[in-house]
Amino acid sequence: MKVIMSGNEAIARGAYEGGARFASAYPGTPSTEILENMPQYGDSVYSEWAPNEKVATEAAIGASIAGVRSFCAMKHVGLNVAADPIYTFAYTGVTGGFVIVVADDPGQHSSQNEQDNRNQAKAARLLMLEPSDSQEAHDYMKAAFELSEKMDMPVMMHVTTRICHSKSIVELGDRVEAEVPDYEPKIKKYVTAPANAKVLRATLEERVEKARAFANNCEFNKVEMHDTGIGVITSGVSYQYARETFGEGASYLKLGMTFPLPYDLIKDFASKVDTLYIVEEMDPYLEEHVKMLGIDCIGKDKIPKYDELNTDIVRKAFLGVEPETYKSDVATVVRPPALCAGCPHRGFFYALSKRKGIMITGDIGCYTLGMAPPLGAIHTCICMGAAPSQGHGASIAMRNAGKSTKVVSVLGDSTFFHTGVPSLMGEVYNGGSNLTVVLDNRITGMTGHQQNPGTGYTLMGKEAPEVDIPALCKAIGLKDENIITVNPNDLAEVNAALDKLLPKEEPCVLITRWPCVLKKFSQQDIDEFPTLHKTQCVIDQDKCKNCKMCVKTGCPALISTKEKVVVDKTSCNGCTVCKQVCPFDAIEEVTR
Amino acid sequence: MSEVRNILLVGVGGQGTILASKILTSGLMKAGYDVKMSEIHGMSQRGGSVSTQVRYGDKVYSPIVGKGSADVIVAFEEMEALRWLDHLKIGGTMVINDYQIQPVPVNLGAAEYPEGIIEHLKGICDVHAFKAADIATDLGNPKAMNIVLLGALVKSMGGLDDIDWDAEIEANVKPKFVELNKKAFHAGYDL
Numbered sequence A: 001m002k003v004i005m006s007g008n009e010a011i012a013r014g015a016y017e018g019g020a021r022f023a024s025a026y027p028g029t030p031s032t033e034i035l036e037n038m039p040q041y042g043d044s045v046y047s048e049w050a051p052n053e054k055v056a057t058e059a060a061i062g063a064s065i066a067g068v069r070s071f072c073a074m075k076h077v078g079l080n081v082a083a084d085p086i087y088t089f090a091y092t093g094v095t096g097g098f099v100i101v102v103a104d105d106p107g108q109h110s111s112q113n114e115q116d117n118r119n120q121a122k123a124a125r126l127l128m129l130e131p132s133d134s135q136e137a138h139d140y141m142k143a144a145f146e147l148s149e150k151m152d153m154p155v156m157m158h159v160t161t162r163i164c165h166s167k168s169i170v171e172l173g174d175r176v177e178a179e180v181p182d183y184e185p186k187i188k189k190y191v192t193a194p195a196n197a198k199v200l201r202a203t204l205e206e207r208v209e210k211a212r213a214f215a216n217n218c219e220f221n222k223v224e225m226h227d228t229g230i231g232v233i234t235s236g237v238s239y240q241y242a243r244e245t246f247g248e249g250a251s252y253l254k255l256g257m258t259f260p261l262p263y264d265l266i267k268d269f270a271s272k273v274d275t276l277y278i279v280e281e282m283d284p285y286l287e288e289h290v291k292m293l294g295i296d297c298i299g300k301d302k303i304p305k306y307d308e309l310n311t312d313i314v315r316k317a318f319l320g321v322e323p324e325t326y327k328s329d330v331a332t333v334v335r336p337p338a339l340c341a342g343c344p345h346r347g348f349f350y351a352l353s354k355r356k357g358i359m360i361t362g363d364i365g366c367y368t369l370g371m372a373p374p375l376g377a378i379h380t381c382i383c384m385g386a387a388p389s390q391g392h393g394a395s396i397a398m399r400n401a402g403k404s405t406k407v408v409s410v411l412g413d414s415t416f417f418h419t420g421v422p423s424l425m426g427e428v429y430n431g432g433s434n435l436t437v438v439l440d441n442r443i444t445g446m447t448g449h450q451q452n453p454g455t456g457y458t459l460m461g462k463e464a465p466e467v468d469i470p471a472l473c474k475a476i477g478l479k480d481e482n483i484i485t486v487n488p489n490d491l492a493e494v495n496a497a498l499d500k501l502l503p504k505e506e507p508c509v510l511i512t513r514w515p516c517v518l519k520k521f522s523q524q525d526i527d528e529f530p531t532l533h534k535t536q537c538v539i540d541q542d543k544c545k546n547c548k549m550c551v552k553t554g555c556p557a558l559i560s561t562k563e564k565v566v567v568d569k570t571s572c573n574g575c576t577v578c579k580q581v582c583p584f585d586a587i588e589e590v591t592r
Numbered sequence B: 001m002s003e004v005r006n007i008l009l010v011g012v013g014g015q016g017t018i019l020a021s022k023i024l025t026s027g028l029m030k031a032g033y034d035v036k037m038s039e040i041h042g043m044s045q046r047g048g049s050v051s052t053q054v055r056y057g058d059k060v061y062s063p064i065v066g067k068g069s070a071d072v073i074v075a076f077e078e079m080e081a082l083r084w085l086d087h088l089k090i091g092g093t094m095v096i097n098d099y100q101i102q103p104v105p106v107n108l109g110a111a112e113y114p115e116g117i118i119e120h121l122k123g124i125c126d127v128h129a130f131k132a133a134d135i136a137t138d139l140g141n142p143k144a145m146n147i148v149l150l151g152a153l154v155k156s157m158g159g160l161d162d163i164d165w166d167a168e169i170e171a172n173v174k175p176k177f178v179e180l181n182k183k184a185f186h187a188g189y190d191l
């Protein structure tokens, strides 16, 4: 059967067909939909959200050691978190086929950096596959489990945003069932005490060379001979851009397996063409290998070293042609993303933004948008879980240097569970004095509303125990009186808590508890927050003095023109933050 | 081999470009075309600019519509039409929803929304502008605006009349909205 699928849907389907029985992931754009698509195969494949990528990878590794075909998935930076287990798992090799899906984000559509994880596959020695459309994403994923078993290597499926989020036609197949062996300890293989690990280190090189021999002659690497004046070596979605640029005016070596690289095949292809181009996104990964083989080629001299490629860029780089276009001299206004109308983060940030002279370390999530005007209440964002630890380092360092700047650290619930807990633990253990704010909007918002250990549900829709954040904070050493939970939409409540906690010279935690407005509410949410979506605000134009105070909350439902401010009825969610800041009592709350 | 045709659907997060493109690509696939579609999610869901790119033909390679290559651009919002103008093929058609969404900088008084965009674009390229939101509201629900625009798009592309669009709507929208969306499609098509 043929269906149209995104790369992520195709990877999920490929995993099902390839005989996977276990899947774990932590969400992250552009990889999130892979696991979101797994519950439909729930009869055959168990799937779960892990609190972070390291845990997801370790769980999948455990399943593989137990003899079960398994995979984990993450966005590119997730691999940094998961690097510890994966580098050593490359030594031990697998029992059940194992795949780690890593989704890079060239062009940084939704990411804090643009790292090229093909380098990590090489550094860790993971067998790497790179599909160039949804059909290949499906086929490669399906084949990856058996390949992993045959080579005794973890496989890295390397995809990019354009693969994950583009749709194309996929021919579906049937599931292959892999037998699960009875458990048998393999201590020499899986206990990487130095004596064993040194042996494994040597066999790893042998496995890499065996995989390289396979790569020279496998279905993943394809030679397409046309005109031999130009030869192009390429992989992933870059193949599509190259193919469209040169058509049949060039020959192609399209690499689907890019670690270990097929040196013989590359040499052979290069010998058959006059000029060799390398078309790849981000780092000169292929180019450096080709040059190392002593082969002349042209790549990054012509193609940008960063950002996404597309056909226009490749065409301009190699053929020097640019498309004819319509032009206008009227400038457009940028449309930066903003916290949603009624977002529970807004009230908190509005209150925090009024406190001056503090350093606010931030983290990654929807709440990072608290950095933007008019709120401007996030000063840092480097990586997940860093707000408390960064804040701790900053405040201790400033204190020792004789400075007295107060530090507030802000992170979301999912971020807190990801790596925020050890980060806060370090602060409490080492005598810190910061205020840490956990913005508990009852869901993982930024990536499209995934359940997490605090929400009471699992990926497969089962009820689950909930982390009790105040109790957890107490358990790691915070004093009871230094932990306060508030409704972030109630500015008076937030301000009272800030007044109480900011002057303290001890570690404190403020929890804001109110659901994200885009969350699909559970019965528990409806019971706990009975006013959800029940009301809206309207501006009484007779009372309104057009002072724009409400607009300074940054709510996109407040439409402001020179003459007046109105509430957009289709988007207001009734958080009442605007009503609370209006100095003229011009905003009314009405039932929907 | 027939030439690859290119469509861009552009708008603001939450306007329903994704459903429209889903119906479109599914119809094109059933008609036997090779189809590729690309969209960017993520931060853009929070009120940012969004775009969905659709390409079809005998064989499609890149999923991205290049500059100067869109046969039709459907702009769900006026300023987004202007933003993507350089992607329109010379001689292509710009289908524009006569509808404005103020971006944050305009709301905060830090920038001004350009006036008279539709008239301005009419002086540059072929423009088919109408109030899709009003049409959808008259049919019973402003949210069906996206399907009104889809109808207008299918008409502008030409050559897609043999596809059973009603069946695609049935397959892709909730039962209680099927009738509304069918009407919306035909209203857009018949404009």
Ligand SMILES: Cc1ncc(C[n+]2csc(CCOP(=O)(O)OP(=O)(O)O)c2C)c(N)n1
Residues within 6 Å of the ligand: A026, A027, A028, A029, A053, A075, A077, A078, A081, A364, A365, A366, A367, A384, A411, A412, A413, A414, A415, A416, A439, A441, A443, A444, A445, A446, A447, A516
């Ligand atoms: C290591 C890593 N993994 C995943 C992501 C993707 N990511 C960005 S924000 C986020 C979730 C944030 O959720 P939460 O902390 O609950 O905040 P919210 O978005 O709900 O405000 C995720 C998964 C990332 N940036 N880095």
Ligand code: SF4
Residues within 6 Å of the ligand: A341, A342, A343, A536, A537, A553, A555, A556, A557, A558, A567, A571, A572, A573, A574, A575, A576, A577, A578, A579
């Ligand atoms: S308009 Fe007011 S009540 Fe409505 S969502 Fe915005 S801030 Fe909240």
Ligand code: SF4
Residues within 6 Å of the ligand: A338, A339, A340, A342, A343, A344, A345, A366, A367, A441, A445, A446, A516, A517, A518, A519, B046
């Ligand atoms: S998705 Fe939820 S958490 Fe994110 S900005 Fe919107 S309301 Fe806030």
Ligand code: SF4
Residues within 6 Å of the ligand: A539, A543, A544, A545, A546, A547, A548, A549, A550, A551, A565, A581, A582, A583, A584, A585, A586, A587
């Ligand atoms: S804060 Fe009140 S008075 Fe001022 S513009 Fe808003 S509604 Fe009008």
